[in-house]
Amino acid sequence: MRVVVCLCVAGLAGACGARRGQSLDIARVLRESDAALKSAAQKAEQAGPPAKAPQVTIEQHDPKLAIALVAVAARPTADNHRAAAAEYTRLRVFDKADEHLSRAIAADRHNGALFDARARVRRDMGAAGLALPDAWRAWYYRPAAATANTLGTVFEAAGNLPEARRWYGRALEAQPKAWFALNNVCHAETMLGLTTAKDACQRSLAAAPSSRVARHNLALAQAAAGEFAQARQSFSSSDTPATAAYNMGIVFMATRQFDRAVAELTTASAAAPTSTQIRARLAQASSAQHLQP
Numbered sequence: 001m002r003v004v005v006c007l008c009v010a011g012l013a014g015a016c017g018a019r020r021g022q023s024l025d026i027a028r029v030l031r032e033s034d035a036a037l038k039s040a041a042q043k044a045e046q047a048g049p050p051a052k053a054p055q056v057t058i059e060q061h062d063p064k065l066a067i068a069l070v071a072v073a074a075r076p077t078a079d080n081h082r083a084a085a086a087e088y089t090r091l092r093v094f095d096k097a098d099e100h101l102s103r104a105i106a107a108d109r110h111n112g113a114l115f116d117a118r119a120r121v122r123r124d125m126g127a128a129g130l131a132l133p134d135a136w137r138a139w140y141y142r143p144a145a146a147t148a149n150t151l152g153t154v155f156e157a158a159g160n161l162p163e164a165r166r167w168y169g170r171a172l173e174a175q176p177k178a179w180f181a182l183n184n185v186c187h188a189e190t191m192l193g194l195t196t197a198k199d200a201c202q203r204s205l206a207a208a209p210s211s212r213v214a215r216h217n218l219a220l221a222q223a224a225a226g227e228f229a230q231a232r233q234s235f236s237s238s239d240t241p242a243t244a245a246y247n248m249g250i251v252f253m254a255t256r257q258f259d260r261a262v263a264e265l266t267t268a269s270a271a272a273p274t275s276t277q278i279r280a281r282l283a284q285a286s287s288a289q290h291l292q293p
Helices: 013-018 026-047 063-074 078-090 094-107 112-124 128-141 145-157 161-174 179-192 197-207 212-224 228-238 241-254 258-271 276-291
Strands: none
Touching: 063 078, 078 094, 078 112, 094 112, 112 128, 112 145, 128 145, 145 161, 145 179, 161 179, 179 197, 179 212, 197 212, 212 228, 212 241, 228 241, 241 258, 241 276, 258 276
16 A cells, blocks of 8 residues: 655645645655755855855944044053043943053053042942952042042942942042932942931932932832832832832832732833833732732
8 A cells, every 4th residue: 555645845835736635655755855955955055155244343333432442553542541441331341441441550550540440340340359459549549539439339339338338428528519429328328228318318319300310219218218109209200100110019029018019010011011021020029919928
């Protein structure tokens, strides 16, 4: 008994279509299929490998960076390396920024601004241990609000909030109205659970009324103080409706108020239905709500 099937193979659709409703000899179909595959392989071999699209590097794509690198190539001075590092930092290419700052420091070993810049780059790379010696050198060569603040941020990145708060205070001693230091005091005191956090955050916002970050940190301080209505208002005044509701949902999850978290995250999901992050948090809050005794 001969086994037959109806089988369509790429390149043989016409044959199958012409014999609709009839059976095909599987041996013949396989032979024709092999022939079609060999023919395709031969054509591909004759055509050669597909042309590769030219790869565009970030150095070619970003005109500001390209100009900075041309300047370095022409005159590899400390200032030009620092300018190239600034462009790489803007693009968050921290390894290249670190490389250019290291070359700048090699050419100017007592420049506090260069050590400060490399400390911030290494902090943002997640290497607080490497950043700390640079931050100390920056403060030694250039004691100022900016370098004291950098020391604080490096200590905070390393998980030492009390020392971070102390250095933010040193920054304010040097420059009492420095918004960046006020904002960092606000954040550090909120994380430390200090009762002075809200006052620090209000001072930060007064120094920079249009700052979304300052208002966001004030909202966190208000939430930490149990002032949830005020926190909701602060979030709403600085964020989109979806983001404000999402942030309040996170606040309520952190305080184990899962019913309120679900309500806020449901609002956030309705405002931003395509957000997978919001949906994931909503699912997490819903699960916690059902497990709560």
